Amino acid sequence: MAVRVVIGILEHASVPQYNVECQLINEKLKYISQEEEEEEEMKLVWSPETALQAYVDTVKSCKLAKQSGEAECISAMAGGWNTKLIVEAWLHDGTTTTSIGLAIAARHSGARHVCVVPDxxxxxxxxNAMQTSGASVPEVLVGEAKKVMVGLVGVDFLVVDGRRKDFGRVVRVARLGESGAVLVCKNASFRNMAGFRWGKVLDNATHVVRSLMLPVGNGLDIAYVGKNCGVTDSPKSPKSWIRHIDQQSGEEHLFRG
Structure with missing residues (x-):
């Protein structure tokens, strides 16, 4: 399954001086993999081969250090889920290593890659930064998130820089795919939203299947979401949803009641 393959990639990439970091990541991933095979809400198809190809090519292209970094992890996820519409909300003065990784993932999965910038x-x-790096430049859309994102239908992989002031708005107005989507907040430790929960910035038609925080870079907050299967307490519904937040890890989980 997807999580187990990513665990293998991280273990393969680790070296002694970074073992502590990789072990922390592995423990997080192993925890959410326990019930993965029973999960029916995420309908995206995982390809371990594509994930590995995207990961390795990103490491080579970015000439990254031999440790688990955000660019190759995000690339492996975007490629591995065989995504068809990858959208990145970039921030001025930000690095482009993540974009390089997403461009590589898009090449392997055949996805459309779009970068949204504010001005x-x-x-x-x-x-200029992408051209200097020699990477493929994706489609670049300029403008406010509310106006730009409305034209991007079926987003199944969304990366937003947590330092963006309109972070919540970008996520809320995103038109996610019917098969679910993977949402990634990079630079999560700089996110200016006290007590943040993914559920607070999603519309009523979308719910969080599971989420986790990885100690990679300045923090990667990842959410797997399902579309049109929202939490409901309607008497017509045969099952209700119970929300649980782990007080130690901050992870949010939904269980069928």
Whole structure:
């Protein structure tokens, strides 16, 4: 399954001086993999071969250190889930290593890769940085999230920089795919939202299947979401949903009652 393959990738990439970090990541991933085979809400199809190819190619392209970094982890997830529409909400003065990884993942999965930037200054900076790196430049859309995201239908992999002031709005207005989606907040430790929960920024038609925080880079907050199967207490529904938040890890889980 998907999580177990990512665990294998991380273990393969680890070296002694980074074992502590990789072990923390592995424990998080092993925890959420316990009930993965019983989960019916995520309908995206996982390809371990594509995940590995995206991971390795990203490491080579970015010439990353021999440790688990955010660019290759995000690339492995985007490629492994065989995504068809990858959207990244980029921030001015941000790095482009994640974008390089997403471009590689898009090439392997055949996905459309779109980068959303807030203004023309950001667009010029982003395109120049990508061209300088030699990576493929994705489609770049300029404007406010509410106006730009409405035209992107069927997003199944969304990456948003947690430092963006409109972080919540970007996630809320995203038109996610009917088969579910993977949401990634990079630089999560800088996110200016006290007591953040993914459920607070999603619309009523979308619910969190599971979420986890990885100690990679400045923090990766990842949510697997299901579409059109929201939490409901309707008497017509044969089952209700119970929300549980782990007080130690901060992970949010939904269980059928």
């Amino acid at each position: 023309e200054r950001s667009r010029l900076e982003y395109v």
